Amino acid sequence: MKANEVKKGNVVEHNGTVYQVRDIERSAPTARGGNVTFRFTLYSIPGGAKYDLSLRADDDLKELDLVRRQATFSYKDGEAFVFLDSEDYTSYQLDADVVGDAAGYITDGLENCYVAVIDDQPVALQLPPSVVLEVVDTAPEMKGATATKRPKPAKLSTGIEIQVPEYITNGERILVSTVTGEFAGRAD
Numbered sequence: 001m002k003a004n005e006v007k008k009g010n011v012v013e014h015n016g017t018v019y020q021v022r023d024i025e026r027s028a029p030t031a032r033g034g035n036v037t038f039r040f041t042l043y044s045i046p047g048g049a050k051y052d053l054s055l056r057a058d059d060d061l062k063e064l065d066l067v068r069r070q071a072t073f074s075y076k077d078g079e080a081f082v083f084l085d086s087e088d089y090t091s092y093q094l095d096a097d098v099v100g101d102a103a104g105y106i107t108d109g110l111e112n113c114y115v116a117v118i119d120d121q122p123v124a125l126q127l128p129p130s131v132v133l134e135v136v137d138t139a140p141e142m143k144g145a146t147a148t149k150r151p152k153p154a155k156l157s158t159g160i161e162i163q164v165p166e167y168i169t170n171g172e173r174i175l176v177s178t179v180t181g182e183f184a185g186r187a188d
Contacts, residue, residue: 104160
């Protein structure tokens with residue numbers, strides 16, 4: 001595909017590496033006869049390393065076919081995470097380096113995850129916008145402190161630590177945003 005046909009979200013290959021296009025900047029020259037150039041902000045799949053690429057409008061980029069499959073977390077196999085496809089129960093194994101910081105939000109049976117697959121190989125993971133986690137260790141609530149909104153640290157069941165309001169206690173189930181990593185309310 002030509003550089004001027006590339007859209008945000010496309011998955012392309014450049015110099016043997018697979019990237020997802022996150023941002024595109026178009027610059028038109030002021031001189032007559034100049035070529036329009038496109039600056040792409042790319043992130044490698046897997047890994048998420050940023051790469052900037054400038055191309056002319058008629059330069060070619062190879063587009064790859066990326067398939068997103070809805071999946072449920074099944075179990076850990078050593079350091080790898082195994083997800084089962086929600087439709088045909090295909091298992092996808094993602095290494096810990098591919099999962100990265102998302103590991104702190106993964107619990108048994110976590111649903112509504114999406115595994116990105118290229119040529120039958122799982123290459124990336126997208127979590128649901130929020131997950132339910134249990135508070136395992138936080139300071140007790142201070143009496144009369146309900147009027148203040150000072151957050152306190154809380155350790156969650158997956159091992160991550162976030163800031164929670166003072167009224168949250170040990171054993172409570174809370175919603176945590178997988179986008180910001182912040183407290184998002186009490187779970188039902």
